[in-house]
Amino acid sequence: MARPREFDENKVIESLMNVFWDKGYEAATMQDLVRASGLLKGSLYGAFGDKQALYLAALKHYNRTRIQAGIDILNGEGRARQKIARLFDNVIESTKRGLFGGGCLLCNASLEKAVSDRQVKNEIKTTIRRLKVAIMDAVSMEGVNEDQAASLAAFIISAYFGTRVLAKAGAPAAMIGDTRDHCLQLLPRGQG
Amino acid sequence: MARPREFDENKVIESLMNVFWDKGYEAATMQDLVRASGLLKGSLYGAFGDKQALYLAALKHYNRTRIQAGIDILNGEGRARQKIARLFDNVIESTKRGLFGGGCLLCNASLEKAVSDRQVKNEIKTTIRRLKVAIMDAVSMEGVNEDQAASLAAFIISAYFGTRVLAKAGAPAAMIGDTRDHCLQLLPRGQG
DNA sequence: TGTGTTCTTGACCAGATGGTCATAAATTTG
DNA sequence: CAAATTTATGACCATCTGGTCAAGAACACA
Numbered sequence: 487m488a489r490p491r492e493f494d495e496n497k498v499i500e501s502l503m504n505v506f507w508d509k510g511y512e513a514a515t516m517q518d519l520v521r522a523s524g525l526l527k528g529s530l531y532g533a534f535g536d537k538q539a540l541y542l543a544a545l546k547h548y549n550r551t552r553i554q555a556g557i558d559i560l561n562g563e564g565r566a567r568q569k570i571a572r573l574f575d576n577v578i579e580s581t582k583r584g585l586f587g588g589g590c591l592l593c594n595a596s597l598e599k600a601v602s603d604r605q606v607k608n609e610i611k612t613t614i615r616r617l618k619v620a621i622m623d624a625v626s627m628e629g630v631n632e633d634q635a636a637s638l639a640a641f642i643i644s645a646y647f648g649t650r651v652l653a654k655a656g657a658p659a660a661m662i663g664d665t666r667d668h669c670l671q672l673l674p675r676g677q678g
Numbered sequence: 679m680a681r682p683r684e685f686d687e688n689k690v691i692e693s694l695m696n697v698f699w700d701k702g703y704e705a706a707t708m709q710d711l712v713r714a715s716g717l718l719k720g721s722l723y724g725a726f727g728d729k730q731a732l733y734l735a736a737l738k739h740y741n742r743t744r745i746q747a748g749i750d751i752l753n754g755e756g757r758a759r760q761k762i763a764r765l766f767d768n769v770i771e772s773t774k775r776g777l778f779g780g781g782c783l784l785c786n787a788s789l790e791k792a793v794s795d796r797q798v799k800n801e802i803k804t805t806i807r808r809l810k811v812a813i814m815d816a817v818s819m820e821g822v823n824e825d826q827a828a829s830l831a832a833f834i835i836s837a838y839f840g841t842r843v844l845a846k847a848g849a850p851a852a853m854i855g856d857t858r859d860h861c862l863q864l865l866p867r868g869q870g
Numbered sequence: 871t872g873t874g875t876t877c878t879t880g881a882c883c884a885g886a887t888g889g890t891c892a893t894a895a896a897t898t899t900g
Numbered sequence: 901c902a903a904a905t906t907t908a909t910g911a912c913c914a915t916c917t918g919g920t921c922a923a924g925a926a927c928a929c930a
Contacts, residue, residue, distance in 0.1 A: 512704030644840030
């Protein structure tokens with residue numbers, strides 16, 4: 487080891503993530519990333535590699551923080567219905583707060599980069615699998631059998647991702663609530 | 679009128695649409711569009727305007743053809759369950775056929791351009807509204823009241839868009855079928 | 871045939887793009 | 901202090917970007 491880094495890697499990645507979350511991969515220029523991170527291009531390249539690597543790091547950070555927050559909810563205490571309701575409520579809230587148009591970097595990456603970037607695609611597939619498992623575990627606790635839990639999880643993820651699209655599309659916020667309510671109808675209600 | 683156009687406008691728009699559908703707005707270069715359309719840049723600009731206008735024309739064409747095909751199904755004969763099942767089956771099929779990764783230009787536009795382009799956002803919102811009405815009409819025929827029809831339609835659109843994201847994400851195809859099956863559970867089954 | 875109008879062509883442009891690199895600065899180790 | 905190693909800096913680059921434009925070609929109309 488010689489000269490130490492002058493920046494907090496986590497903070498830098500967080501700021502890169504925000505740029506990609508806001509603009510997407512292509513529309514985000516190196517200038518944007520330089521401005522947001524506070525680093526200069528040389529340092530950025532030295533620390534991470536090229537633009538694709540920056541994006542991958544940003545996406546992984548998103549999954550490690552934002553998506554993981556959702557998984558933590560699913561793994562926590564409480565009824566499955568309530569946990570899943572919270573997932574959708576988070577979409578509604580971030581839409582209201584105007585957080586990047588209510589969008590989700592994981593969804594954005596799926597549409598913009600999953601096809602063209604193998605590593606991004608792997609990260610996405612792995613994350614979706616983890617999300618699915620967390621939902622399966624949550625509904626399994628309510629006495630749903632494994633096959634049903636798997637297909638229920640697939641369905642909930644679809645609906646969830648769909649609300650993320652609707653949010654960015656500028657659709658009425660009520661559509662997200664409606665989606666949540668119908669999803670909950672398919673979950674066990676009773677006393678278990 | 680003086681010198682007539684040497685190209686078929688519909689065919690040109692169709693080829694532009696394919697480029698944007700495949701690559702998205704930013705990643706599609708004018709060179710790509712020139713190559714695909716067979717026109718030269720000057721003609722393209724003369725006929726449509728700038729790149730944003732090309733994209734808007736392509737998106738409108740997508741809605742006028744691909745989305746309209748879905749609406750035609752919904753407005754056609756048959757039970758609502760079957761019609762909506764067909765919507766999801768189309769996603770499965772286009773995924774299998776590798777048609778632009780099973781993606782949907784309307785969804786892609788929602789995530790990539792709805793926020794930054796007012797006209798695109800309007801086109802998207804209008805189209806989603808039309809799609810919603812078509813679904814409402816279809817389920818209303820089955821005796822569902824208007825409020826329920828509206829929220830059911832919102833929910834189905836979410837699930838549908840979600841499968842479009844999952845498809846491009848490279849998620850297992852079974853997840854789309856699972857989503858479809860759970861959606862159908864919320865639709866009237868009986869003899870009406 | 872001549873004139874006006876529209877369309878086609880491809881050369882051309884300024885600016886932005888992602889990416890590199892030599893040099894200087896800040897450390898650790900001997 | 902000196903050598904070695906890593907990081908920071910910003911000038912620099914080839915290439916590509918979306919977009920323009922003047923000149924010529926193809927038509928309608930008179």
